[in-house]
Amino acid sequence: MGKEGVNLLKLMATYDKRWGYLLLFILVLLPMIKPIGMPISVSELTKEYYEQLQTLEEGDIVLDSWSTEYSGYMELKPGMIATHKYFIKNGIKIFICLGHPEGLALVGALLEDELKGYMEAYDYTYGEDYIILGFALPNQAATLAMATDFQGSVKVDWKGDSIKGTFLDRVETGADIDMIADFTTAAGNPGLINHIVLTFGTPMIQNQIGVSLPGSYMNLDAGLITGLLASTRGGSELELLIKEPGPGLIAMDAFTLGHYLLIILIVIGNIGFFGWTKKVSEEMESTTIR
């Protein structure tokens, strides 16, 4: 028994990390194939974000900033889909500005693959309800130019067609933008805060990836952003609030199981550490000839 116990403790301390990878892979994959439908709670953070969305009225203009590469999009996808569904359903006018060269791939991935049917259902049309300006916010200089002289700095959309005669005629400066919706990884475009939020007092909401949330919490705490949607979890909660289930809610089962597996492995690792690693190193120290 004693020997078996020691072996088990050794296994807990020295197991091959690839077993952890395999378990995680299985636990993430299975609920994706066959969702369990575990209940989820809605955080205060997401409720505040939703309340900010509700302040918008039909016809309001939103600067829709996509400062994310394709990899980050995979994490922001539920939040992006849910937020855009809200815009479409409520007749909010958006102009999409990319802040990352990889954003080009997102136009097809989000608007064509995910939202096309939804836009058709609500008769949400290009030029009348939304416009894609392309890689229009690469840096602070471009953001400043757009904020101070919109008509002078932006004349065509991403395909080179004139934006004259569209809802963007109403935008002269940042003061004419009713809200900024920023979908970003890491710091995103600081120009949005520096040149639009601080100068014109335009409210800004943000959907941020998990590892960069602490940075966004600082901006939320300081009142620089008024709503924060946290990663895939926040996206799934928003899906629940707007009653539009999507990829976020499907991912939540895997999210829960992945977190629990990590906690279990931390506990196992610590049992192994005290039962084997620490014991062995103490024994080695006591037998060392000084």
Add this chain to the structure above:
Amino acid sequence: MIGFVPYFIKVPQVNEFANTLTNISSVVGQFTIVIAIYSQYRRSLRFIRERRKGWVYNIYLLTFMSLMILIGFTWGEHNATYMWLVNSIVAPCSSVVYGILAFYMFSAGARAFRARSLKASLLIVAGVIVLLYQAPLTGSYIPGLSPYATFLTETVGMSLNRMFAIAIITGAIMLNVRMLTGRELAFLGFAREEES
């Protein structure tokens, strides 16, 4: 320092001047892409010439970098070939790298949390509370965890993050000054780097 002032004192002239400086730095910053491309070619070609570890990957890197630049400049970003490269090469590679990171972070989390000392034990307790709260099912069944997790994230985590941000920004300013004064050249590929 002029860039800091408008955040604390509202003087339109200073604000305008700070904006102009930001504008100048952004425009100058865009030109650094030329130096970045030059440095990458120079570094990768040296790796290939000297047959250093991983030199084959540098051929792959240079090939696709050249291809993207060539097609982008010649036919523009809406060209079908360019879009195919973005959608079929860049996007999947980007997703794969991100996906793999999750496994590394998971493994690192599971192995790093060891109660080797009192401080490490406190870290584990805090980590487990936040992890439990972040798991949607627990958040639903044990709402009492929320104030503790929120305190750890928004008070402890945020203060540490602020400290981290200040340290990084200070370091970046110092590094930039050293680079501008010619004391730090290895980053730009102008000085010979140590064998990796």
